[in-house]
Amino acid sequence: MIQLRDLGKEFPGVRALGGVSLSIERGEVLGLVGENGAGKSTLIKILGGVYAAGEYEGEIEVGGSVRRFTSTRDARAAGIAVVHQELSLVPEMSVADNLLLGKELTRWGVVDAAASEARAREILRRAAGAVGDTVDVTRPVGQLGVGMQQVVEIARALGDERAHAAVVVLDEPTAALSAAEARQLFDLVRERRSSGASFVFISHHLDEVIELCDRVAVLRDGRLVAVREVAGIGKEELVELMTGAVERPRASGLGPREEGLGRQAETVLHVDGLTVRKAGSAQVVVDGLSFEVRAGEVVALAGAMGAGRTATMSALFGLVNGSVEGEVSVDGKRVTVKEPRDAIRAGLALVPEDRKGAGLVLGLSVVENLGLPSHPARLVDGARLEKLASDRVKELRIKVPGLGAEVATLSGGNQQKVVLGKWLELAPRVLLLDEPTRGVDVGAKGEIYRLVEELTARGHAVLLASSDLPEIVRLADRVIVLRDGRPVGELGHGEISGLAIMKLAMGTENAS
Numbered sequence: 032m033i034q035l036r037d038l039g040k041e042f043p044g045v046r047a048l049g050g051v052s053l054s055i056e057r058g059e060v061l062g063l064v065g066e067n068g069a070g071k072s073t074l075i076k077i078l079g080g081v082y083a084a085g086e087y088e089g090e091i092e093v094g095g096s097v098r099r100f101t102s103t104r105d106a107r108a109a110g111i112a113v114v115h116q117e118l119s120l121v122p123e124m125s126v127a128d129n130l131l132l133g134k135e136l137t138r139w140g141v142v143d144a145a146a147s148e149a150r151a152r153e154i155l156r157r158a159a160g161a162v163g164d165t166v167d168v169t170r171p172v173g174q175l176g177v178g179m180q181q182v183v184e185i186a187r188a189l190g191d192e193r194a195h196a197a198v199v200v201l202d203e204p205t206a207a208l209s210a211a212e213a214r215q216l217f218d219l220v221r222e223r224r225s226s227g228a229s230f231v232f233i234s235h236h237l238d239e240v241i242e243l244c245d246r247v248a249v250l251r252d253g254r255l256v257a258v259r260e261v262a263g264i265g266k267e268e269l270v271e272l273m274t275g276a277v278e279r280p281r282a283s284g285l286g287p288r289e290e291g292l293g294r295q296a297e298t299v300l301h302v303d304g305l306t307v308r309k310a311g312s313a314q315v316v317v318d319g320l321s322f323e324v325r326a327g328e329v330v331a332l333a334g335a336m337g338a339g340r341t342a343t344m345s346a347l348f349g350l351v352n353g354s355v356e357g358e359v360s361v362d363g364k365r366v367t368v369k370e371p372r373d374a375i376r377a378g379l380a381l382v383p384e385d386r387k388g389a390g391l392v393l394g395l396s397v398v399e400n401l402g403l404p405s406h407p408a409r410l411v412d413g414a415r416l417e418k419l420a421s422d423r424v425k426e427l428r429i430k431v432p433g434l435g436a437e438v439a440t441l442s443g444g445n446q447q448k449v450v451l452g453k454w455l456e457l458a459p460r461v462l463l464l465d466e467p468t469r470g471v472d473v474g475a476k477g478e479i480y481r482l483v484e485e486l487t488a489r490g491h492a493v494l495l496a497s498s499d500l501p502e503i504v505r506l507a508d509r510v511i512v513l514r515d516g517r518p519v520g521e522l523g524h525g526e527i528s529g530l531a532i533m534k535l536a537m538g539t540e541n542a543s
Contacts, residue, residue, distance in 0.1 A: 032057045032094065032197055032229050033078075033111070039088035040073050047073040051089075051255045053248055055198055060220060060230045062240040062261065065250035066273055066533070068498060071233055074250070075200050078231075079113035080106030110197035112188035114204065118180055122173025127151035129172050130187050155186050178212025182219065199223075200231040203337065205239060217243055235335035237266040237537050249273055270533045274500070296326035298363070299492035300379075300461045305357035307339075307346045307516075316342040318516045320357075324461065324492040329483065331495040331503045333532045334513035340496035341384055342516070344465045347494075348374045348381040361460055375404065378460035382450050382467050384496075386443075390450040393439035397424070397431050400438045400449050405456040423452040428478060444475025451482060462486060465496045480505060500529035512536055 033055040040048040048070045055061055065071050077087050084099035091098050093109045100106045103113075120129050127147045128135075136146045151168040166175070172183055181204060188199045201220075205213040220230055220243060234240055240247055241261055249257040249272040257272050300323060307317040317339040324330045332340045346355045349370040359366055366377040374381070383389040391400055398420040405419070420434050427448045431441060438449055447467065454462070464483070468476040483506060487493055497503050503510055510522040512535035520535040 034092040035074075035078070035089065036092065037089035038074065038077055038091075040077065040082065040086070046253055048077075048087075048253045051250070051253075053255060053258065055229050055231060056245075057197075057229060058224055058227045059245040060224055060232050060243055062244035062247035063231055063233045063250070064235075064237065064240060064247060064269060064273060066498070066500065069250040069273070070253040071250055072202075073253075075113055075202060075231070075233070078106065078111060079103055079200065080111070111200070112198070113200040113202065114181070114184045114188060115202050118184050120172045120180055120184060123171055125169050126155075126166055126172050126175070126183055127168040129183060130154050130168070132187075155183075176212065178215060181212070181216060185216075185219065198229045198231065200233070202233045203235065204232070205234065205236065213239070235337075235537065237269050240269070241266065251275060266537060267534075270530070270537050274530050274533050296328065296490070298323045299326050299361065300324040300494065301358075301360040301363075302347070303358040303360075305343065305346060305359070306355070307342050307351055308354045310353040316353075316516050317346065317513075320511075320513070320516075320518055322511055322518075324494055326490045326492055327487045328508045329487060329493040329495055329506050331497060331507035331510045332513060333497070333500075333503055333510050334536050336498070337515075338513040338536065339516040340498075340513060341465055343513075344381060344383075344463050344494070344496050347463060348379060350381075375457070375459075379463060380404070380454035380457065380459035380461070381463040382447075382454075382465060384465040384469070386447055386450050391438050391446060393437070395438060396435045397429070397438050397441070397449060398434045401453045402456075404453055419456060423455065426455075427452050427482065442475075444471035444478075447471050447475065447479065448482075451479070459491065461492045461494060463494050463496075466498065467495070468497075468499065468502060476502075500532055503527070503532065504529055514538060 035051060035053045035055075038048055038051045039046075051070070051074060063071055063074070073082075076082050078091065080100035080103040083101045091100070093111070098105070098109050100109070106113075121132070124132070127150075130151045131147055136143045136150060138146070148168050152164075155166055155168070156164060166179060166183070172180060175183070185199060185201075204216060217239075220232075224230065232240065232244055241264065244261050247259055247261055247264065247269065248255060249259075249269065251273060256275075302323070303321045305317055305320040306315060308315050320339070320343060322330065332343060334340055342351065345351045347359065347368065349368040349372075359368060361377045361379065366373065368374045368377065368379075371381070387393060392403070398417055401420040401423050402416040417434060423429070424431060424434065429441075429445050429448045429452065431445065438446060441449070451467075467483075468479055471479070483493060495503070495506060504527055507527055508524050510527050510532060511518055512520045512522070512532055514536055519538070522531055522535075
């Protein structure tokens with residue numbers, strides 16, 4: 032049905048995808064697996080028309096003809112639909128309106144409600160069989176459970192015979208589903224596969240890949256390393272293919288971190304029974320997490336996307352849109368964190384995953400950004416602030432055209448140094464680092480690693496959340512591996528390796 036030939040995509044300083052050639056056969060479910068950052072998202076964005084022809088290398092052949100997509104509409108017209116993990120439904124609109132969005136049925140210039148509802152029922156019946164018959168098409172789609180919303184999204188891709196998708200990409204479709212809802216989804220996929228539809232199934236749950244898929248394609252570091260028949264393959268072999276089995280070179284050519292002060296030092300951060308629920312939902316994103324971080328220690332949170340790393344960091348810093356339970360203590364004193372102000376007073380500082388959206392004020396200068404946490408008063412001592420900024424720029428080797436330059440004009444690595452530097456005046460007891468080197472160049476990455484080691488040498492405690500396995504191996508004294516919001520294992524200093532982390536994250540090995 033579809034042939035991908037030598038697909039490649041490069042971002043500034045990063046080769047995200049290189050030379051990927053892959054076929055998608057009629058009536059098959061093709062699994063697509065790989066570590067975070069392996070290139071899966073880039074590949075499906077090319078396939079789905081998010082990246083237009085000319086923005087990537089290689090070609091896409093559909094039904095024997097080379098196609099050049101300039102938009103997602105072009106890909107959809109060619110029969111390719113992508114159902115993203117974050118669904119693209121309009122919650123306030125009815126099921127029928129969502130199914131017919133962009134191709135409404137009208138009569139005398141107005142939407143024909145009766146005809147639309149009849150067509151919606153037909154689409155659901157064709158796409159989802161008996162399951163579709165249970166859906167009230169007049170109900171706002173936001174009132175449905177996540178599982179049924181997923182069914183509606185797939186029905187929109189598959190069900191309309193005038194514009195149906197021949198290939199549907201399912202990106203982590205079970206991430207928010209219960210076991211029963213996932214089973215229902217699998218039954219739907221199997222039914223549609225038997226009718227000739229094809230699926231690309233992306234999941235970090237390898238048992239689901241093995242259960243549902245016919246073949247599995249493995250990406251590693253932007254390259255296709257294997258395509259295997261699922262029959263006879265095991266999770267252990269998939270993990271080895273995803274990680275390369277043997278350890279990859281240390282990031283930036285730096286050696287492994289020497290064991291920190293943590294084992295002999297006092298506990299700085301103690302977390303007991305941390306549980307986080309989404310706002311307006313019973314969904315638990317972090318479930319009963321307990322751990323401690325000692326002075327001079329780097330403890331890493333590892334796991335697949337959606338495992339609960341960022342939710343943990345957000346909860347500790349008072350940024351969760353939902354409810355938080357459990358106890359948090361800093362230096363033996365219990366603290367209540369309802370907002371970032373409380374966390375800062377308790378001695379916590381956060382370097383967020385999204386530095387531009389949450390870590391910086393892009394329209395302000397380097398000086399102003401570096402002084403934000405330590406100068407909350409309305410009257411600011413400009414001379415002192417400039418002296419502080421100058422010291423930080425020298426200390427962290429931040430490359431700037433001038434202290435008054437807008438922080439938006441700096442490179443990604445230098446922006447990240449500003450995010451880190453703004454906290455140093457407060458000398459936080461605990462530094463929360465969420466993907467601290469994402470999108471920075473190799474040189475800046477090495478400098479950030481050295482800064483982390485300098486901070487721990489001074490007795491600071493560091494909690495690191497990262498999807499970069501070499502980074503975790505490079506920096507961590509201990510690793511807590513999360514899966515579906517729950518801790519599934521802990522690795523000590525001599526046990527940490529990319530393969531060991533992946534086995535725990537994917538559920539192929541248990542550890543205490």
